[in-house]
Amino acid sequence: MNAHLSKAHFLPLLFAVLFTGTLHSQNLVPNPSFENYTSCPNGSSQVYLLEDWYSPATSTPDYYNACYNGPPPGPDVPQNLLGYQYANSGNAYTGMLMHATGTIVREYIQTQLISPLEAGECYTVEMYTSFTFPGATLGKSNVGVYLTQTPPPIDPLAMIIGSPQVYYTEPVTDTMNWTVLKGTFTAVGGEQYITIGNFTPEGQFLIEPPGAVGLAYYYVDDVKVELTEGSSIDIEATICEGDCYQYEGQSFCTAGNY
Numbered sequence: 001m002n003a004h005l006s007k008a009h010f011l012p013l014l015f016a017v018l019f020t021g022t023l024h025s026q027n028l029v030p031n032p033s034f035e036n037y038t039s040c041p042n043g044s045s046q047v048y049l050l051e052d053w054y055s056p057a058t059s060t061p062d063y064y065n066a067c068y069n070g071p072p073p074g075p076d077v078p079q080n081l082l083g084y085q086y087a088n089s090g091n092a093y094t095g096m097l098m099h100a101t102g103t104i105v106r107e108y109i110q111t112q113l114i115s116p117l118e119a120g121e122c123y124t125v126e127m128y129t130s131f132t133f134p135g136a137t138l139g140k141s142n143v144g145v146y147l148t149q150t151p152p153p154i155d156p157l158a159m160i161i162g163s164p165q166v167y168y169t170e171p172v173t174d175t176m177n178w179t180v181l182k183g184t185f186t187a188v189g190g191e192q193y194i195t196i197g198n199f200t201p202e203g204q205f206l207i208e209p210p211g212a213v214g215l216a217y218y219y220v221d222d223v224k225v226e227l228t229e230g231s232s233i234d235i236e237a238t239i240c241e242g243d244c245y246q247y248e249g250q251s252f253c254t255a256g257n258y
Helices: 002-024
Strands: 062-065 092-100 109-112 122-131 143-148 179-186 193-198 215-227 245-247 250-252
Touching: 092 193, 122 143, 143 179, 143 215, 193 215
Parallel strands: none
Antiparallel strands: 062 092, 092 215, 109 193, 122 179, 122 215, 143 193, 245 250
């Protein structure tokens, strides 16, 4: 009898420790490396072929995947319409116009997180970008990640102006390698939409080379939003011997089955 009571008290504690660790490592971004699609791209402006991701504005971001088997140049990986780059991971990535001299054209991609962010918790945001050449002629700063409770409004000029939680402070101009963007922020609570793009008004970001005219176009890959290590979400649950607890498709059962 005493042994049975000890085990009954031990199981909920074991669950709480393991469950918190699982939350730390969960990426809340669906299809984060753009590998999943409804159909292989065969031209430009086909981000709509991605699962989960879409363009929130009237602009037309691009989707590149090594599954393309048509004539060059096409939406292939590594050689494609705008340049040459292998995926940071997997076989696919997206591409977006962030700035064009003399116009207000900008492209964005957006998706809904797997679950909303918790108020007061610290989250880590990460993505990789690569500057395209010869498709682009200038680099820019302030390309960023914007997390909101509802889809951010689009102004009459088809731009989204806002305050991204994480963004590049300097222009990204590396065409050989992927440049990581990584930062942390404290959630207000309820943020469930992630939008990637240029959210800064014209004239308020840096251009490289200074004063250059042309296009700023970037490949984007491997987007991540996860609870920062050391943060926690308290969840109470009682698991009887032989039972399991379900959370977001994962089963938490008796000791030894985690």
